[in-house]
Amino acid sequence: MKFEKPILVTKPIAPDREEFLRRVEEVIDSGWFTNMGGQHNALEAELARYLAVENLSLFNSGATALISALKALDLPVGSEVITTPFTFAATPHAIAWNALNVVFADIEADRMTLSADAIERAITPNTSAILPVHVYGFPCDVEAIEGIAKKHNLKVVYDAAHAFTTELDGVPISNWGDITMFSFHSTKLFNTIEGGALVYSDRNLGKKIYELRNFGIKVFDPDEDASEGIKNKDFVSNIGINGKLNELQAAWGRVLLKEVGTEQKRRGLVADAYKELLADIDGIAVPELPSGASNSFQYFPVLFRSEAVRDRVYDRLLAGNVFSRKYFYPLCSDFSVYENLPSSRSSNLPVATDIAGRVLCLPFYGDLQADDIRSIVEIIKSGID
Numbered sequence: 001m002k003f004e005k006p007i008l009v010t011k012p013i014a015p016d017r018e019e020f021l022r023r024v025e026e027v028i029d030s031g032w033f034t035n036m037g038g039q040h041n042a043l044e045a046e047l048a049r050y051l052a053v054e055n056l057s058l059f060n061s062g063a064t065a066l067i068s069a070l071k072a073l074d075l076p077v078g079s080e081v082i083t084t085p086f087t088f089a090a091t092p093h094a095i096a097w098n099a100l101n102v103v104f105a106d107i108e109a110d111r112m113t114l115s116a117d118a119i120e121r122a123i124t125p126n127t128s129a130i131l132p133v134h135v136y137g138f139p140c141d142v143e144a145i146e147g148i149a150k151k152h153n154l155k156v157v158y159d160a161a162h163a164f165t166t167e168l169d170g171v172p173i174s175n176w177g178d179i180t181m182f183s184f185h186s187t188k189l190f191n192t193i194e195g196g197a198l199v200y201s202d203r204n205l206g207k208k209i210y211e212l213r214n215f216g217i218k219v220f221d222p223d224e225d226a227s228e229g230i231k232n233k234d235f236v237s238n239i240g241i242n243g244k245l246n247e248l249q250a251a252w253g254r255v256l257l258k259e260v261g262t263e264q265k266r267r268g269l270v271a272d273a274y275k276e277l278l279a280d281i282d283g284i285a286v287p288e289l290p291s292g293a294s295n296s297f298q299y300f301p302v303l304f305r306s307e308a309v310r311d312r313v314y315d316r317l318l319a320g321n322v323f324s325r326k327y328f329y330p331l332c333s334d335f336s337v338y339e340n341l342p343s344s345r346s347s348n349l350p351v352a353t354d355i356a357g358r359v360l361c362l363p364f365y366g367d368l369q370a371d372d373i374r375s376i377v378e379i380i381k382s383g384i385d
């Protein structure tokens with residue numbers, strides 16, 4: 001069995017063409033192309049409503065958002081931030097870009113997210129924050145992590161790149177932690193081609209995040225700054241970055257947001273079809289979301305019996321013109337820039353090492369046809385036996 005046209009691991013959704021092109025004309029006519037323009041501010045408000053959150057700041061990528069989130073918390077230079085190795089490179093990179101020390105801790109076998117016990121074991125007097133990832137949209141053990149953070153006076157920033165719309169017992173996932181990052185990269189469920197956002201509950205963080213996103217240029221605050229005026233030396237108050245999302249991409253997002261719910265429903269049917277076909281096959285397991293968690297339908301990960309089987313299935317799929325992904329393999333702790341850290345030893349990360357060796361993300365998008373799903377599963381079966 002070989003597909004004539006390649007089946008890719010995802011197929012990004014695009015906005016309605018006519019509506020988007022109308023908005024493009026609006027942007028051109030407005031003469032305002034970036035720097036918190038009308039489309040940008042409207043998308044911020046629309047996303048905040050969609051995710052049922054109060055404070056949301058857009059960024060031009062998830063990575064710049066995550067870097068800025070850690071910066072906004074003023075963590076002591078050289079302090080340690082505990083994170084998971086079972087994630088995309090952007091997660092530990094955000095720590096390193098802030099001149100903070102990356103400390104990897106192991107994951108739990110069932111959720112594949114940072115283990116609360118492993119976090120506790122990794123804490124030292126030099127620990128300042130925890131950066132867990134809701135990997136594949138599986139919510140972390142947020143209550144346990146909140147308890148640890150309170151007990152040790154640590155900040156928590158969540159990487160929710162995979163968890164757009166995820167809720168836990170009806171509560172938005174961004175309700176936990178000091179700051180939550182979402183990615184709107186094209187491979188993510190909701191996209192602005194490139195983009196991201198930070199969600200936070202402390203309104204005071206908003207001004208700081210706003211400034212960091214725009215080179216650290218100070219926002220004039222009539223209450224604080226009126227008496228003296230902004231002195232020239234205070235005009236730039238922080239070492240910011242250019243994290244601004246432009247008007248065309250914001251317009252793209254505004255139109256696309258109307259279609260996310262439909263895409264999730266379609267992906268739900270694809271997931272059901274996969275689950276039904278995979279149910280009777282020995283040697284492959286579909287991880288279950290923790291109870292009370294809603295599905296973001298970002299990825300469809302499966303676990304094989306062994307690394308040898310996973311690799312054989314991956315190769316068979318490739319031969320059949322199907323591009324699955326060994327996501328996340330290798331672990332971030334195996335990247336040359338991190339492999340020499342004391343916490344990167346595989347003896348420190350046995351569960352992550354095991355899961356990374358057996359996981360595969362199958363092609364997953366709303367447009368995936370029932371016949372194609374059946375053919376993909378047939379190829380998987382041939383690789384397991």
Ligand SMILES: *Cc1c(COP(=O)(O)O)cnc(C)c1O
Pocket residue numbers: 061062063064087088090091133159161162183184185194195196
């Ligand atoms: C995609 C992703 C990011 C980075 O987002 P970008 O928008 O591509 O910069 C960060 N963390 C995880 C886990 C991701 O999957």
